Amino acid sequence: MSSPVTRPSGLPKQMRASVLSAPGSVSVESRPTPSPAADEVLVRVGSVGVCGSDVHYYQHGRIGDFVVESPLVLGHEAGGAIVQVGSAVEASRVGERVSIEPQRPRGDSAETLAGHYNLDPAMEFYATPPIDGAFAEYVLIQSHFAHRVPDSVSNDAAALMEPLSVGIHAARKAGITAGSRVLITGAGPIGVICAQVARAFGALEVVVSDLSEVRRAQALRLGATQALDPRVDPIESLGVDAFIEASGAAPAIRQGLAALRPAGTAVLVGMGADDPALPVHLIQNKELLVTGVFRYTNTWPLAIALVESGAVDLDSLVTGRFALDEVEAALSESTRESSLKTIVEPGRLSDS
Known part of the structure; x- marks a missing residue:
């Protein structure tokens, strides 16, 4: 039975939100809940x-055609607990712990x-101009995109189902299955998550390449079977079934395409130059399938199952934790070489 929209006792009329007002300028504001x-x-x-993407908006005020033209709340990887429901939503969902799929498509588009x-x-989409994101105490989402998580899943893991969904979408498009040999270029958070997903999908060999020794070590600890330095190791001779590009670097794209066996699949995930040069002759002669990913579709049920079962460990990715009034420091921290996932907790008290 659905419930009317009423403000529960104890729910504040105002909330705190971290707002990007201009490139390099973030501050906490009071907004109506x-x-x-x-x-x-x-x-x-x-x-x-x-x-x-949060860091890019903070530094540059835009990503491609998406331009910050008015104050914007950043953050799209979020989890929490339902405290109020709309009139068409079961009242029993109040109190439910959820992971948020931060998008709202039209129901009738082709x-x-x-x-x-x-x-x-x-x-x-959350935190994509002009839609506000989740660096706030409270957010709204359509009920079917608030995915229930079991108590065994932490708040951090609930939030990180979003980047995990990128990895799942990439692995599906790459056709990774039992016995696959996979190359992932870039050992940042998405690259490491893709490595964990590849192993969960049954890949026997997951090779990760990165220029950073620190990140290669992290990749080995978190799912890769081998970590290579693309400046000295023979990436091109690997002969893998699938290649996931997670760095955005043009040289990595070319190396990865060369590393594919004939009829292999390349999935471009990392954002880099708009028009990198591609070895078209190689793509043609080896009949390579080259595709991309843009966010995800129908990934949350599997993401939650992988985390609940222990096949994917998201909690180990967390390398920093900050309060809502420390968002600027969190954005800066996430650019460090050793950083994988920095977490903002809107209910956390700052250390200062």
Whole structure:
């Protein structure tokens, strides 16, 4: 039975949110606590992961065609607990711990109807201008994109289901299965997550390459079977079944394509130059399949199952933890070589 929209006792009229007002300028503001529409839930945010896109918006105020033209709340990797539901949502969901799938596609677009809702041109996505994100005490999301998580899953892991979903989407597109040999270029957070997903999908060999010795060591600790330095190791001669590019570096794309066996599959995940030069002759002669990923579709149930079963360990990725009024420090921390996932906890008291 659905419930009316009423403000529960104890729910504040105002909330705190970290707001990007201009490149390099973030501050905490007081905003009205939002109320859910009929199909929405209000979530008290427990943890938010810092993504490279958050850092890019903070530093440059734009990513490609997405430009910050008005104050924006960053953060799209979020989990928490439902504290209020809309009139069309079961009241029993109040109190439920959830991981947020931070997007809102149109229900009637050609892409959504074809099962590719992530490609809906009118998508509203957290922390993508002009849609506010989750560096706030409370956020709204449609109820079907608030995915219940079991108590064995931490708040941090609930938040990091979002980058895990990128890894799952990439692994599916790469066709990784039992016995696959996989190359992943880039040992940042997405590269390491892709390595864990590849192992969970049954890959026997997961080779990760990165220029950084620190990141290669992290990759070996968190899922890779081998870690190589692309400046000295023979990447091109690997002959792998699947290649996932997670660095955005043009040389890594070319190395990875050369490392594929004939009829292999390359999946481009990392964001780099808009128009990198590709070895077209190699793609043609080896009949390589080259594709990309843009966010994800229908990944959360599997993501939650992989974490609950222990096949993927997201908690080990956390390398820093900050309060809402420390978002600027969190953004800076996430650029460090040794950083994998920095977490912002809106309910956390700052150390200062």
